[in-house]
Amino acid sequence: MCTSITMTTDKQDVLLARTMDFAVILEAEPTFIPRKKFVFNNDDSDNHKNDYAFVGMARQDDEKFVFADGLNEKGLSCATLYFSGYADYNDQAHEKKYSLAPHDVVPFLLSSCATVREAAEVMENAQVENIALRFLDIVLPLHWVVTDATGQSIVIEYIDHDLYIHDNTVGVLTNSPDYTWHITNLRNYTGLSTTQKNEFQLQNVIMRPFGEGAGSIGLPGDFTPPSRFIRAAFLKSALKDIETELDSVTAAFHVLSNVDVPKGVVQTTDSYDYTQYTSVMMNSSLKYYYKTYNNQRIRCIDLNEEDVDAPNGKIWSSSDTEDILYRNKKD
Numbered sequence: 001m002c003t004s005i006t007m008t009t010d011k012q013d014v015l016l017a018r019t020m021d022f023a024v025i026l027e028a029e030p031t032f033i034p035r036k037k038f039v040f041n042n043d044d045s046d047n048h049k050n051d052y053a054f055v056g057m058a059r060q061d062d063e064k065f066v067f068a069d070g071l072n073e074k075g076l077s078c079a080t081l082y083f084s085g086y087a088d089y090n091d092q093a094h095e096k097k098y099s100l101a102p103h104d105v106v107p108f109l110l111s112s113c114a115t116v117r118e119a120a121e122v123m124e125n126a127q128v129e130n131i132a133l134r135f136l137d138i139v140l141p142l143h144w145v146v147t148d149a150t151g152q153s154i155v156i157e158y159i160d161h162d163l164y165i166h167d168n169t170v171g172v173l174t175n176s177p178d179y180t181w182h183i184t185n186l187r188n189y190t191g192l193s194t195t196q197k198n199e200f201q202l203q204n205v206i207m208r209p210f211g212e213g214a215g216s217i218g219l220p221g222d223f224t225p226p227s228r229f230i231r232a233a234f235l236k237s238a239l240k241d242i243e244t245e246l247d248s249v250t251a252a253f254h255v256l257s258n259v260d261v262p263k264g265v266v267q268t269t270d271s272y273d274y275t276q277y278t279s280v281m282m283n284s285s286l287k288y289y290y291k292t293y294n295n296q297r298i299r300c301i302d303l304n305e306e307d308v309d310a311p312n313g314k315i316w317s318s319s320d321t322e323d324i325l326y327r328n329k330k331d
Contacts, residue, residue, distance in 0.1 A: 001266065001273050002081040003228045003259040005252060006171035008151035009242045014283040016077040016147040017252040020057065020068055021261050023271040024136065030290060031058040031065060032306050032314040033111070050111030052076075053308035055288050055301055057279060060315065061135055067106045069279055071288050073308055074114035075149030077281040078106045080142045082175050087141035089128040089158045096127035102142045103133045105156075109146060116152040120165050123156055145173045149283045155179045172233045175225035182229045189230050192216055194238045223266050228259045245282060249289050252280045253298065263293070 001021030008014050020028065032055045056070020069079035080103075089102065100108055105128065113119040130139045145168060147153040153168035157178055166179045170186070173179065193215035199208040219234060220227035235255045242248050256278050266273040279290040286303040301316065 001175060001223070001225070001228075001261060002079075003232050003256060004079050004081060004145050004173045005232055005236050005255055006145065006147045006151075006153045006168055007236065007239075007248060007252060009248050011243070012151070012284070013245055013248050014075075014147065014149055014151045015248055015252055015280055016069075016071075016079060016145065016153070016283065017256055017278070017280040018069055018079045018081070018145075019256050019259060019261075019275045019278045021266075021273050021275050022082075023268045023273045026059050026068070026276055028057040028059050028068060028277060030288065030301055030316045031056065031060070031067070032301070032303075032316075033065070033107070034306070034310040034313060035308050036311070036313075050107075052111055052114065053303070053306065054107070054110040055303050055306070056106070056110070056281075057277060057290065059135075065107070066103050066133065066135075067110070069281065070106060070110045071281040071283065071286065071303060072110040072114075073286065073303060075283040075286060076110060076113055076115065076119065076146065077148075077283050078109050078119070078144060078146045079281075080106050080140075080144050081173055082141060083143040083157065084141045084176055086157070086159055086176050086178055087143060088160050089130060090161050090163060096125055098122065098126040100126050100128050101131035101133070102128055102140045103131075105142070105144055109144075114148070115150070116146055116148045116154050119146045119148075120154060120156075123163060123165065128158060143173070143179075147281075147283055151283075170233050171236060172229055174229040174232070177226075182226065185226055186230065186233065189218065189234070192219055192234055223259075223261055231258055232256070245285055245287075249280050249282070249298070253278060253289075253291070 004018035006016050034053045052072040054070045054072035056067045058065040058067045071077045109119045132139050143157040145155055155166040155168050157164045195215050197209050197214035239251050242251055260275045263274040264272055277292045288301045291298050
């Protein structure tokens with residue numbers, strides 16, 4: 001599971017936000033990687049030199065990190081979402097410039113790309129291989145959303161060994177089916193509206209709505225990927241009064257709260273999926289906001305305040321980052 005939205009405000013502030021919904025406890029923590037070297041999970045040479053520093057949510061596995069999302073110093077953000085039943089990578093014999101594990105795509109793009117165009121070119125020259133993630137012992141079926149500081153956004157998918165790069169026209173991504181299917185499915189919900197339904201006469205009976213909000217009758221409320229896609233797209237399109245960065249961050253968290261998965265609601269075979277964290281990446285200001293399942297306080301990491309040439313990275317605990325409201329009160 002997982003849901004993401006991309007937004008550009010009237011003042012051209014750009015953000016990518018996502019929920020991380022998963023059954024396995026990821027133990028992800030906000031992690032900063034400077035311009036140094038990032039050791040990829042399938043790279044035993046220990047020699048990848050990343051061009052750009054970045055911050056995001058990551059799980060540390062020995063000396064290596066698994067990033068689910070992040071934001072780099074150039075304002076490029078990237079998030080990975082589950083794509084089960086559809087992801088089929090281009091693990092073929094032909095030569096490619098880059099060889100990547102699926103779980104390494106996020107840090108690779110963040111460490112080497114400044115724009116969506118660069119990210120697309122990198123993926124055109126990459127071979128994503130069927131390499132298992134060690135602590136789960138499976139090849140993760142994934143697709144990705146990438147957004148840059150200009151507001152451009154793309155969705156990257158591999159289906160039947162072929163690479164597809166879509167313009168993220170709606171600014172929403174969930175899980176399976178593929179992105180084009182979700183866009184077509186939007187046509188089933190053209191009757192949704194933010195305006196109140198009027199009363200009408202049915203033969204000799206006057207029919208009146210029970211209350212406000214009748215325009216959204218038919219908005220799906222379940223937790224399947226198609227329903228979360230529709231819900232997020234509708235809510236995002238209806239946002240009003242977004243003047244500042246705080247407005248946009250607050251709005252993004254409110255939209256994603258409508259697809260937030262409480263523990264126990266989505267049962268799997270022997271566990272349950274739930275929203276382990278929600279993050280908002282501000283491409284414009286280079287700020288990474290997040291909250292976790294057990295701590296709904298919104299916290300902020302400002303990439304501008306980090307030493308991009310530091311000799312070592314940094315991992316924050318929950319108490320190390322500032323409350324967004326306290327930060328704004330200080331300023």
